[in-house]
Amino acid sequence: MQVSPGNEAHLHAFVTEAVTTDGRRAPLYLHTSPEFAAKKLLAAGETAIFDFARVWRNRERGPLHHPEFTMLEWYRANAPYETLMEDCAAILGLAAEAAGAKMLTWRGESADPFAEPERLTVAEAFERYARVDLLGSVGVGGETDRDALAASARAVGIRVADDDTWADVFSRVIVEKVEPKLGFGRPTILCEYPTAEAALARPKPGDGRVAERFELYACGVELANAFGELTDADEQRRRFEAEMDEKARVYGERYPIDEDFLAALAQMPPASGSALGFDRLVMLATGATHIEQVMWTPVAQV
Secondary structure (H helix, E strand, C coil): CECCCCCCCCCCCCEEEEECCCCCEEEEECCCCCHHHHHHHHHCCCCEEEEEEEEECCCCCECCECCEEEEEEEEEECCCHHHHHHHHHHHHHHHHHHHCCCCEEECCEEECCCCCCEEEEHHHHHHHHHCCCCHHHECCCCCECHHHHHHHHHHCCCCCCCCCCHHHHHHHHHHHHHHHHCCCECCEEEECCEHHHCCCECEECCEEEEECEEEEEECCEEEEEEEEECCCHHHHHHHHHHHHHHHHHHHCCCCCCCHHHHHHHCCCCCEEEEEEEHHHHHHHHHCCCCHHHHCCCCCCCC
């Protein structure tokens, strides 16, 4: 349990209540990721960390989503985020070997877990699969132009509502046009997300338009999300506050900011980290079609 479950606008937590011996009450949250705790350990001097963690996310349920799932999350101090790309590729091969599988499979599609993953920037993917000029809507410092991206999306037949933000249009293109094309035949590493979608990732050196963030895909399924970690506490606070403003606008709620985490971030060494959905990996290695087929005790339907 944590004082904050994370501060991403569209990430939802389970809240509980701590009661002291004298009756005082305070909210606590089941963690959506072990990230905050791991980074506090990096700040304390640890250099290589992994956590095979049970995590909880609300408002998520379906063939690839479950409110309680298992995440493999790991961090390397003083390592470039390309090292995490190599880690992810190696884990795919290990999972296939453990399951006795030659291929990863999902809904009739397959990917070779032993093949070197394709590396594709988000801008390249937008151009290839959607014919959308992504970076034409991103300024040199990462600022975004909603109207430019909306016009580019509308020109290729993507629906854009009048009240859609730049992030809304970006997400619609990713979900409708890009993700369904990734990781077929071999895994795909989708990298260099726009800075506006960086979350906790640092900007790419020499190009403030994009960040050191990548996601790993196989058979159209997202398996991992990784960052070259941001260590600028002031910038991270700004991002958190912006995300909570958006959460309040869309969902009418916000989560507190973990001040201890921001204090630790200012002391953290350069590092890279990745979070991999273990249940999804097991699904693809065993040919399962629903996440509950690889869980011992799925959460009851409500």
